[in-house]
Amino acid sequence: NLTGFEVATYLAPAPPSPAKPEFGPTTEPAQPVYSRYWLHNKGPAPLGFLPVSIAVSPGLVTPAEGTFEVEVVVSSHLTEEPHEGVVDLRVPEGWTATPAQRPFRLPPGGHVRFPVTVTPPQRDPGLSFISARTFAGGQLIEDVTTVAVGDDLPELPVPGPPPASGTAVKGTSSPQARPTGLSIALATDALSLRPGDRTALVLRLTNTTSDEIRGESQLASPWGTWSLLPQVIQGFTVAAGETADVSFPVEAPADAPDGHAWALAKVMWFGRCQYSPAIRLEVTR
Incomplete structure (x- = not known):
């Protein structure tokens, strides 16, 4: 019984809210998810809204010989929760990356930037790829740098400045596209x-x-x-x-x-x- 102006507070455990079914998929069907998704002309961000992004730069490396360096940036797009994880570096067989892994912890909206030293063996001309990966939101997120060994590879961009926009929109009369x-x-x-x-x-x-x-x-x-x-x-x-x-x-x-x-x-x-x-x-x- 409560008298006038008396207040009593009681705490009682509340049952958990029943799990609601998702309206549709929450992760991309194709994994890993490419971090620079706009380059794939896919429109908005992938399923899950890409809470953490990862980037490797430069996008194209043409080393003369020996060791070279790339830079990895991991950014959190979360506004309330911190995020922690591990970046894994994948290089071709026989190559080394230092560090090969990098743990990180990001505050909301934070980022971390670190260099990676890559040492390839002596090899024939061609394209190889270095990828940086991390897990977030139940998905494997990846960015990739292309390494071109050789100066005259047909897959490399055409030398010189890009054509004027008025010329570029006219397309090409070539029956075949450039090799990729x-x-x-x-x-x-x-x-x-x-x-x-x-x-x-x-x-x-x-x-x-x-x-x-x-x-x-x-x-x-x-x-x-x-x-x-x-x-x-x-x-x-x-x-x-x-x-x-x-x-x-x-x-x-x-x-x-x-x-x-x-x-x-x-x-x-x-x-x-x-x-x-x-x-x-x-x-x-």
Whole structure:
């Protein structure tokens, strides 16, 4: 019983709030997530909003010989909580990176910057890659520096200043794009299905560099065809000098109408963005 103006406070344990199902995926289907996602022309930040980003600079290293240095920056975009983790440096087999790992703890909005010394062995001309990785938000986040051994590699940027914007937007009349280190081919140039059929759209990726390539491929097709393509994003890994297939399921629903359209794949890796030839998708009865 309480008398006038008397206050009593009681503490009672509250049951935990029931877990609510997520409305959709919270992590990217292709891992690791490339930190400089805008270079892949993917629009907004990846799923999870990239709470921590990582960057390696410079983006292209052309060492004459021997040891060189790159810089790694880890930044927290969190506003209330600190974040701690470990940066792992991946270099090609036979190379060394010092340090190979770097623990860190960041306050909200903080960042850390540190140098990494890389020592490659004597090797043949070609492209290799140095990556810095860290885990955040249930995802592996990665940035990559390209190391070009040799002066006349066809994958290197064209010497000289970039063309004026008025010239660049006119495109090119060349039947082939400049080599990038990854070539793309389709297993077939057309797919024909009947309602209820299932098949696969297969990309054939060939790695012409001296190191492993990791990335993701995403299908694009017109509105009205999306029911034919139930899974449009696939991650991939292609070893140096090897070829790998990336397979996307294609399914024609039982009520699919007759017609034909197109689909193509955007292939994204280490800040590069390439497009496959278009493939014909056809549904017949």
